[in-house]
Amino acid sequence: MSHGNAALTRRQRLRIARLIIDDGWSIAAAAGYFRVSWPTAAKWARRYAELGEAGMTDRSSRPHTHPNKTPQLLVKKIVHLRLRKRLGPVQIAGRLDMPASTVHAVLTRCRLNRLTHVDVKTGEQARRYEHETPGALIHVDVKKLGNIPLGGGWRFVGRQQGDWNRQATPGLARDKHRHEILGYAFVHTVIDDHSRVAYAEIHDDERAETAIGVLRRAVSWFADRGVRVERVLSDNGSAYRSHAWKHACDDLDVRPKFTRPRRPQTNGKIERFHRTMADGWAYAKHYNSESARRAALPAWLHFYNHHRPHTAIGKLPPISRISNNLAGHYS
Numbered sequence: 001m002s003h004g005n006a007a008l009t010r011r012q013r014l015r016i017a018r019l020i021i022d023d024g025w026s027i028a029a030a031a032g033y034f035r036v037s038w039p040t041a042a043k044w045a046r047r048y049a050e051l052g053e054a055g056m057t058d059r060s061s062r063p064h065t066h067p068n069k070t071p072q073l074l075v076k077k078i079v080h081l082r083l084r085k086r087l088g089p090v091q092i093a094g095r096l097d098m099p100a101s102t103v104h105a106v107l108t109r110c111r112l113n114r115l116t117h118v119d120v121k122t123g124e125q126a127r128r129y130e131h132e133t134p135g136a137l138i139h140v141d142v143k144k145l146g147n148i149p150l151g152g153g154w155r156f157v158g159r160q161q162g163d164w165n166r167q168a169t170p171g172l173a174r175d176k177h178r179h180e181i182l183g184y185a186f187v188h189t190v191i192d193d194h195s196r197v198a199y200a201e202i203h204d205d206e207r208a209e210t211a212i213g214v215l216r217r218a219v220s221w222f223a224d225r226g227v228r229v230e231r232v233l234s235d236n237g238s239a240y241r242s243h244a245w246k247h248a249c250d251d252l253d254v255r256p257k258f259t260r261p262r263r264p265q266t267n268g269k270i271e272r273f274h275r276t277m278a279d280g281w282a283y284a285k286h287y288n289s290e291s292a293r294r295a296a297l298p299a300w301l302h303f304y305n306h307h308r309p310h311t312a313i314g315k316l317p318p319i320s321r322i323s324n325n326l327a328g329h330y331s
Contacts, residue, residue: 007036008044013056016041017048074098075106082112130194134322135227137193137257139270140215140234142206145282147182148290156286185290187297188214189277191270192227195321196310198273200301202294208239212248219252225322231255235267280304 047055154162259266
C-alpha cells in the first residue's frame with residue numbers, strides 16, 4: 001500500500017482487474033463490490049490489460065513536462081557564479097534577477113548548495129574517489145603534536161598554569177633563551193582508502209627509517225586481517241621521497257604514489273582522519289602527562305575502527321568493510 005488512505009492494495013487491485021478482464025464483470029459492478037469509484041476500477045482494469053500483474057504497482061507522480069522549469073542556460077549561469085565567484089543564493093539571485101529560493105533549489109539539485117563541495121583554490125566541484133577493495137590504496141602521513149607537561153597542557157589548565165607545569169617538568173632541555181623545550185610527538189598514521197580502517201604509532205621523530213618501520217608493521221597488521229596492501233599514497237616529505245622508502249616499498253611489493261606538491265586535498269582522507277583523531281583523542285580530555293595521552297591512543301583506535309559510525313561508509317564502523325572480519329573476531 002502506497003499510503004494510509006489508499007483504497008486498494010496491490011493484491012486488491014489485481015483482484016478487481018481480473019474480475020473485469022478475466023471474469024467479464026462490468027466496471028460498475030466491480031467498483032461497487034470493492035467500494036471504490038468507477039474511474040478507479042477502470043484504471044486498474046486498463047493497466048492489467050496492458051501490462052498484466054506488473055501494472056498493479058504505483059507509478060511516479062512526476063509530470064512528463066515541466067513548463068516552469070528553470071532553463072538550462074540559466075542553470076549554467078547559476079553554477080558558473082557559484083563555482084567561480086563562490087556567491088550565495090541571494091547574491092546570485094540579485095545578479096540574475098530571479099528568486100533566491102529558485103537559485104537555492106538549483107544549487108541543491110546540482111549538489112552545490114554547500115561550499116564544502118567546491119574546491120577553494122580551483123573553484124571547481126570537489127572530486128571524490130574511493131578504491132573498490134581494501135588494500136588497493138593506503139594513505140600515510142604524520143601528525144605533529146606538542147608534548148604535554150606534567151600536570152596538563154595550556155589547552156585545559158590555561159596559559160599561566162601551563163607555563164608553570166612546563167617549568168616543573170623534570171628532564172627537559174632548554175633553548176638559548178633558557179625556555180624549557182617540551183618537544184613533539186609524531187603520530188605516524190596509516191588509513192585504508194576503501195574501509196577507512198586506521199593504524200597509528202607515536203614516535204619522537206619523522207625520519208625515513210621511522211616511517212619505513214611504521215609502514216612495515218602496518219602492512220603486516222593489515223595482512224593479519226586479510227588485507228593485502230597494493231599502493232601507498234604519501235605527501236612529498238623527505239622521508240617518503242628518500243631512496244630508503246622506495247626500496248622498502250619494493251621489498252613489500254607495494255607501489256609508492258605521491259600527492260601533487262602543495263595539494264593536501266589529494267590525501268584528504270588522512271587529513272580528515274587527523275582532525276577526527278585530534279577531536280576524539282589528542283585534545284578530547286585533560287591528560288596529566290604526555291605518557292598518559294600516548295597510553296590512551298590504542299583504546300581510541302579500537303573504538304574508531306570497531307565501534308565509531310563513519311558517515312562516509314554508510315554510518316558503519318570501518319572494520320565492517322573488511323570482508324573476512326568474522327563476527328566478534330576483532331572486537
